[in-house]
Amino acid sequence: xxxxxxxxxxxxxxxxxxxxxxxxxxxxxxxxxxxxxxxxxxxxxxxxxxxxxxxxxxxxxxxxxxxxxxxxxxxxxxxxxxxxxxxxxxxxxxxxxxxxxxxxxxxxxxxxxxxxxxxxxxxxxxxxxxxxxxxxxxxxxxxxxxxxxxxxxxxxxxxxxxxxxxxxxxxxxxx
Numbered sequence: 001x002x003x004x005x006x007x008x009x010x011x012x013x014x015x016x017x018x019x020x021x022x023x024x025x026x027x028x029x030x031x032x033x034x035x036x037x038x039x040x041x042x043x044x045x046x047x048x049x050x051x052x053x054x055x056x057x058x059x060x061x062x063x064x065x066x067x068x069x070x071x072x073x074x075x076x077x078x079x080x081x082x083x084x085x086x087x088x089x090x091x092x093x094x095x096x097x098x099x100x101x102x103x104x105x106x107x108x109x110x111x112x113x114x115x116x117x118x119x120x121x122x123x124x125x126x127x128x129x130x131x132x133x134x135x136x137x138x139x140x141x142x143x144x145x146x147x148x149x150x151x152x153x154x155x156x157x158x159x160x161x162x163x164x165x166x167x168x169x170x171x172x173x174x175x
Contacts, residue, residue, distance in 0.1 A: 008049050013048075026049075027065070034050075043082055044088045047075055048112075055100070055106070072108040075112060090116065095132065098116060102141075117141075117165050118164040125172050133173070138165075
């Protein structure tokens with residue numbers, strides 16, 4: 001089942017394909033899978049699908065139930081159970097798809113993406129710190145780490161997660 005959600009996560013990263021995925025059946029299946037994934041093996045892939053679809057806003061979500069806000073609330077609740085220092089079954093050859101979400105105007109979408117990068121920077125330091133350097137994304141994380149205008153109900157907060165990313169990067173490169 002996790003490979004299905006992984007494949008779906010790859011599909012929704014392509015904006016032109018997102019509308020093909022957006023349906024009552026898919027959203028209901030994502031909700032059920034997220035709730036029943038007690039070992040959190042599929043959580044990041046499911047979160048990727050939810051975050052990418054939710055990024056497009058309420059109008060894109062339309063009348064599909066559960067609502068966009070309900071799914072984002074559930075995602076944030078479930079993320080509280082995930083350990084950031086356990087290797088996750090998700091791989092990125094580029095951080096560009098995540099960076100769009102890291103900078104989302106919806107803090108809960110950004111939180112999923114930031115938590116993903118933080119986890120990857122902890123568990124697969126060499127690959128992801130080198131990728132961050134290659135793609136030049138650390139200034140974005142430094143900017144977020146310095147800001148204070150984010151949803152304070154999120155724990156850890158976006159600035160805290162950004163600081164984790166920056167610290168892991170700086171420790172890896174001895175900056």
